[in-house]
Amino acid sequence: MDLIxxxxxxxxxxxxxxxxxxxxxxxxxxxATTTKDIARxxxxxxxxxxxxxxxxxxxxxxxxxxxxSYFTAQLDRSVLVYDNLKERLEALIEGCFRxxxxxxxxxxxxxxxxxxxxxxxxxxVRHIRHLVRDILAEARERGQVREGDLELFGAMVIGIxxxxxxxxxxxxxxxxxxxxxxxVSDSCYRFLAP
Amino acid sequence: MDLIxxxxxxxxxxxxxxxxxxxxxxxxxxxATTTKDIARxxxxxxxxxxxxxxxxxxxxxxxxxxxxSYFTAQLDRSVLVYDNLKERLEALIEGCFRxxxxxxxxxxxxxxxxxxxxxxxxxxVRHIRHLVRDILAEARERGQVREGDLELFGAMVIGIxxxxxxxxxxxxxxxxxxxxxxxVSDSCYRFLAP
Amino acid sequence: MDLIxxxxxxxxxxxxxxxxxxxxxxxxxxxATTTKDIARxxxxxxxxxxxxxxxxxxxxxxxxxxxxSYFTAQLDRSVLVYDNLKERLEALIEGCFRxxxxxxxxxxxxxxxxxxxxxxxxxxVRHIRHLVRDILAEARERGQVREGDLELFGAMVIGIxxxxxxxxxxxxxxxxxxxxxxxVSDSCYRFLAP
Amino acid sequence: MDLIxxxxxxxxxxxxxxxxxxxxxxxxxxxATTTKDIARxxxxxxxxxxxxxxxxxxxxxxxxxxxxSYFTAQLDRSVLVYDNLKERLEALIEGCFRxxxxxxxxxxxxxxxxxxxxxxxxxxVRHIRHLVRDILAEARERGQVREGDLELFGAMVIGIxxxxxxxxxxxxxxxxxxxxxxxVSDSCYRFLAP
DNA sequence: TATGAATGAGGCTTCATTCAT
DNA sequence: GATGAATGAAGCCTCATTCAT
Numbered sequence: 001m002d003l004i005x006x007x008x009x010x011x012x013x014x015x016x017x018x019x020x021x022x023x024x025x026x027x028x029x030x031x032a033t034t035t036k037d038i039a040r041x042x043x044x045x046x047x048x049x050x051x052x053x054x055x056x057x058x059x060x061x062x063x064x065x066x067x068x069s070y071f072t073a074q075l076d077r078s079v080l081v082y083d084n085l086k087e088r089l090e091a092l093i094e095g096c097f098r099x100x101x102x103x104x105x106x107x108x109x110x111x112x113x114x115x116x117x118x119x120x121x122x123x124x125v126r127h128i129r130h131l132v133r134d135i136l137a138e139a140r141e142r143g144q145v146r147e148g149d150l151e152l153f154g155a156m157v158i159g160i161x162x163x164x165x166x167x168x169x170x171x172x173x174x175x176x177x178x179x180x181x182x183x184v185s186d187s188c189y190r191f192l193a194p
Numbered sequence: 195m196d197l198i199x200x201x202x203x204x205x206x207x208x209x210x211x212x213x214x215x216x217x218x219x220x221x222x223x224x225x226a227t228t229t230k231d232i233a234r235x236x237x238x239x240x241x242x243x244x245x246x247x248x249x250x251x252x253x254x255x256x257x258x259x260x261x262x263s264y265f266t267a268q269l270d271r272s273v274l275v276y277d278n279l280k281e282r283l284e285a286l287i288e289g290c291f292r293x294x295x296x297x298x299x300x301x302x303x304x305x306x307x308x309x310x311x312x313x314x315x316x317x318x319v320r321h322i323r324h325l326v327r328d329i330l331a332e333a334r335e336r337g338q339v340r341e342g343d344l345e346l347f348g349a350m351v352i353g354i355x356x357x358x359x360x361x362x363x364x365x366x367x368x369x370x371x372x373x374x375x376x377x378v379s380d381s382c383y384r385f386l387a388p
Numbered sequence: 389m390d391l392i393x394x395x396x397x398x399x400x401x402x403x404x405x406x407x408x409x410x411x412x413x414x415x416x417x418x419x420a421t422t423t424k425d426i427a428r429x430x431x432x433x434x435x436x437x438x439x440x441x442x443x444x445x446x447x448x449x450x451x452x453x454x455x456x457s458y459f460t461a462q463l464d465r466s467v468l469v470y471d472n473l474k475e476r477l478e479a480l481i482e483g484c485f486r487x488x489x490x491x492x493x494x495x496x497x498x499x500x501x502x503x504x505x506x507x508x509x510x511x512x513v514r515h516i517r518h519l520v521r522d523i524l525a526e527a528r529e530r531g532q533v534r535e536g537d538l539e540l541f542g543a544m545v546i547g548i549x550x551x552x553x554x555x556x557x558x559x560x561x562x563x564x565x566x567x568x569x570x571x572v573s574d575s576c577y578r579f580l581a582p
Numbered sequence: 583m584d585l586i587x588x589x590x591x592x593x594x595x596x597x598x599x600x601x602x603x604x605x606x607x608x609x610x611x612x613x614a615t616t617t618k619d620i621a622r623x624x625x626x627x628x629x630x631x632x633x634x635x636x637x638x639x640x641x642x643x644x645x646x647x648x649x650x651s652y653f654t655a656q657l658d659r660s661v662l663v664y665d666n667l668k669e670r671l672e673a674l675i676e677g678c679f680r681x682x683x684x685x686x687x688x689x690x691x692x693x694x695x696x697x698x699x700x701x702x703x704x705x706x707v708r709h710i711r712h713l714v715r716d717i718l719a720e721a722r723e724r725g726q727v728r729e730g731d732l733e734l735f736g737a738m739v740i741g742i743x744x745x746x747x748x749x750x751x752x753x754x755x756x757x758x759x760x761x762x763x764x765x766v767s768d769s770c771y772r773f774l775a776p
Numbered sequence: 777t778a779t780g781a782a783t784g785a786g787g788c789t790t791c792a793t794t795c796a797t
Numbered sequence: 798g799a800t801g802a803a804t805g806a807a808g809c810c811t812c813a814t815t816c817a818t
Contacts, residue, residue: 012802029310031225035788045804050789052802114308116223148377151367152358156381159357160350167349183342187350187385229813239779241815250813417698419613423792433800435794444792502696504611536765543749544742544769551741552734561733571730575738575773594781617809627783632810634781 014052016042021059026109030060030117061121068110071099072126079131085139086189092135093161093185096128097177100165112165132157139192146194157188208246210236215253220303224254224311255315262304265293266320273325279333280383286329287355287379290322291371294359306359326351333386340388351382402440404430409447414497418448418505449509456498459487460514467519473527474577480523481549481573484516485565488553500553520545527580534582545576596634598624603641608691612642612699643703650692653681654708661713667721668771674717675743675767678710679759682747694747714739721774728776739770 020042024033035056039046053059078091100107115122132154139145145153164184167173173180214235218227229250233240247253272285294301309316326348333339339347358378361367367374408430412421423444427434441447466479488495503510520542527533533541552572555561561568602624606615617638621628635641657677664670682689697704714736721727727735746766749755755762 027310029223029225031223032311034786036786046788047790047805048803054789056788117226148381149367149374151361152374152377153381155357155361155367156354156378159353159355159360161353163353163356164346164349166353167345173343173345173349180343180346183346184350187342187347190385191381228811230811233780240813241779242777244814245777417611417613419611420699422790424790434792435800436798438793439798504609505614536769537755537762539749539755540746540762540765541769543746543755544766547741547743547745547748548738549741551744552737554741555733555737561731561737568731568734571734572738575730575735578773579769616807618807628809629784629811630782636810638809 012052013042013044013048017044017049017052017059018063022063022109023105025060025063026105026113029113030056030115061118064110064115064118064122065125067106068125068127071110072128072131075128075131076126079135084142085135085144085192086185088135088139089157089185089188089192090181092128092131093188094178094181096161096165097181097184100168101176101178104169107165108169112162112169128161129154129158136192143194145192153192156191160184160188207236207238207242211238211243211246211253212257216257216303217299219254219257220299220307223307224250224309255312258304258309258312258316259319261300262319262321265304266322266325269322269325270320273329278336279329279338279386280379282329282333283351283379283382283386284375286322286325287382288372288375290355290359291375291378294362295370295372298363301359302363306356306363322355323348323352330386337388339386347386350385354378354382401430401432401436405432405437405440405447406451410451410497411493413448413451414493414501417501418444418503449506452498452503452506452510453513455494456513456515459498460516460519463516463519464514467523472530473523473532473580474573476523476527477545477573477576477580478569480516480519481576482566482569484549484553485569485572488556489564489566492557495553496557500550500557516549517542517546524580531582533580541580544579548572548576594634595624595626595630599626599631599634599641600645604645604691605687607642607645608687608695611695612638612697643700646692646697646700646704647707649688650707650709653692654710654713657710657713658708661717666724667717667726667774668767670717670721671739671767671770671774672763674710674713675770676760676763678743678747679763679766682750683758683760686751689747690751694744694751710743711736711740718774725776727774735774738773742766742770 017038021033021038024037024041027033028037033056035046035049038049038056038059042048049056049059053062075092075095078095079088082088082091096107096111111128133150136145136150136154136157140150161184164173164180165177168177211232215227215232218231218235221227222231227250229240229243232250232253233243243250243253247256269286269289272289273282276282276285290301290305305322327344330339330344330348330351334344355378358367358374359371362371405426409421409426412425412429415421416425421444423434423437426444426447427437437444437447441450463480463483466483467476470476470479484495484499499516521538524533524538524542524545528538549572552561552568553565556565599620603615603620606619606623609615610619615638617628617631620638620641621631624630631638631641635644657674660673660677661670664673678689678693693710715732718727718732718736718739722732743766746755746762747759750759
């Protein structure tokens, strides 16, 4: 009984606000999204936003930091199951694409958006960029990567993942990305392998 | 005499406006750039902008369409010199990277910015995306590309070019990109070749 | 038992609210003080304020009217003990300064603040202004005040009391004001005496 | 002709804005005055305020610093004509009261308002408080002031000037204050003289 | 023609007050 | 009765665009 009351007290409009903000930030960018937009889509008043966040900016940053931490941690775990480059690339790319298929909006906000608007905040958190760098560094130690600048290779892997997702959004590619994971990771392996 | 002075005034201000706008749009985005910003950096009054453009939006679009057309046309010519995938990739990537080295701001505005802010306008013009698509389609006809979805391959090539440039901007890669062109086009060829 | 707890709860919160409000109104002014400020400093919820007062304005007015009535009545009594101007001035000024020393915040709220924010309300209650006027009128009848406009003299006496207190707050004067009472009332007497 | 054009260019709404702001700040306080109030009374749009000032606060501070500097400098000069306490007090008080009669609103804003809202800004400028302090210090050196704390005496003189003006505003005193100057400065002299 | 003051719409944020729990 | 999330009305400020000079 008490529990229920507590529950219902907590029955806040926060989730609706978060979802509305995420969608709009992704669709139009943080700047172009107005607080009124968010409020309307969330079905609340504008003032309600400010019970949960001090500013629109803070809302955007919270959304970014919270979810990106979670996503990267998950991806880290998936990758660490394996110890060779080929399987790690597969795990990485499949993890990304599965996430894209499950919540395209969130993936777009976290990974595809360039986020000049978040400023330094976006550097505070582990990103797939760091994961890729780590994967390649370890692979190099084990002799699983051919000669060449690792940062350059990292840029290429990440560029591939991101642009494939963007093509999917624009409809230049169709269907679930998951079904493309093997082909993409195979391609990456082709240019990385010794 | 008056005429000449007026002429030269006009000659003198438009380029300043265009350059100022380009820089600011690239640095902060179109939305976040104010007309006052542009006027101040160009050394003209705010009102003066409206002698050349009907709106800030039009200025942004003009800038995009004009330069992108020109760049893509140049790149088209460079690529058409060759008739095989390997050399065409080299021409493409070297063209892009050389452009990046020569005018990073313009390259960023044309190719790296996602430009939600330009809306449909950004679809009106030939983009390197189309060039890559054409290169791959012809290569496929000539049996120079292995099996696999061409759109997917295209996404990957473009993703690589773009992300390498972005890494350069963030300082994760250093030096002129031109020096990386061979390594990058070689990598592309490795995963595209039959 | 429950009743007692509730009773004591009520007993406990109203004074906290009143004190918090008084302090904040004095520090920042009524306008600049938010209900959230008051609630936080009093350790209650914002909603709780509305159990005791219908509005922030009413709280401010209550605070003013209640305490000022009480203070002026006390001062009236102190002054009426005497029947000559000299001693009455001493009683008046010592009463004011002692009050200042004992509860500077309350004195400031009642006497030093100009209270545009209270509007007409602040005219509803007997103020030291009226007491001074009465003292001087009686003194005039008894030939204890020299020639001159009594209202002007009243303004001067009150101005002296108030400004000395303000100087104390700004630290331009130091120590308990009580120790200055004799010197100040003597000065007043000097310019009032025939 | 050119001159006229230049003049008319400068024919800005700034004076109207300054006057409207001054009046409203004096009537209702800075806080309680909205930018909309100011704009309406000045007959301009709200945005127009921001061409001349960065914020409402800056407008309030400018108004204060500019005019107070000017007023105090004038008063300084009037007082320095004399070299004895009696005449200096007369010059001081007559200067204040004449100013009050000429522009009551401005005098109120500069001298009568407590201006918690201006914060530290209000300490940046010479105030009649400093002038009075200087007058008394010199008089003490010349043996023209009786024993006693000079700061306390200063507080009393200023308190008298201010409160007389406030009584005039409330209508407790009537007529031009200038006509009261002699009586007031005489009273001050009575309690200051040895 | 060039300027920059002005406009007016709209953005972000605050806050007294209400109300469901 | 107490809580604090929510409301809705302002408040301050920004900015693309216009227009008198």
